[in-house]
Amino acid sequence: MDTDLQIVKSNQIIEASYRLSVAEQRVILSAISQVRRDKPVTDEVLYSVTAADLAELCGTDPKTAYRDLQNAAERLQTRRVSLILEPDGVTIRSKRRRVTCWVQTVDYIDQEGRVEMRFGKDILPYLTGLQREFTRYALSDVAKMTSAYGIRLYELLVQWKGGHREVALDDLRRWLQLEDRYPSIKDFKRWVLDPAIEQINEHSPLMVSWNQRKTGRKVTHLVFDYAPKKTKGTSKAPPKRKAGKISDAEIAKKARPGETWEAARARLNQMPLDLA
Secondary structure, eight states: TTTTTTEEEEEHTTTOOOOOOOOHHHHHHHTTTTSSSSSOOTTTOEEEEEEHHHHHHOOHHHHHHHHHHHHHHHHHHHHHHEEEEOOOOOSOOOOOEEEEEEEEEEEEEHHHHHHEEEOOOGGGGTTOOOOSSEEEGGGTTTTOOHHHHHHHHHHHHHTSTTEEEEEEHHHHHHHTTTSSSSSSHHHHIIIIIIIHHOOOHHHSEEOOOOOOETTEEEEEEEEEEEEEOSSSSSOOOOOBBOOTOOHHHHHHHHHHHOOOHHHHHHHHHHHBTTOO
């Protein structure tokens, strides 16, 4: 299987609310990597994913890949994705939430260890013909991850190119469709965040460190700093600046349009040294 396959998604899909298992993510992403981006694509196009391809891409046993593909095929047709649609002044007059299907049909060909699938009509515009507000990364970046949360968090980080992202905890819980699961921050860290960060640092091109921000006594935001790995196998998290160490000249050079002096200093002090 081509290891240079690219995943391209609208940022609305990156921040959509849905839940897929690791096996289902692998099948969906393998199909997305086949979508043409240079011309309109109809919902009649079939995308084929084989157990052999998944085993090669993910480094798993062929028998395991065969079983995972079969299980994923049985569930994918029922998986839903919830999108927030903002008013565009033309077809959408007011903000709305749209719930739709990832795929409209999935065929499992047992003798060949292969699935053929068609994406849902409402999903395709977020996967093809994208000219702006989209996220691109290599399928191989996440192929070996065994945490579904790791895959989703990686997408949310590469969506922002600056090496720093602050996410409201409530938003992250909604995007991961956690609902009432892991209500305490302790359980959320143990079962969601820590495994996701570990997987990203082990299998992706990024090294990530994180911190939390409280409003009052409650954790309300997670702050992520990340940078490309220097060499293969690097395990050291990207270094941060010590507060107050950035010079006025650097702030003047790197402040964003409309950003206050204090806000720019706070943002740049939080960034890894090699990205600031």
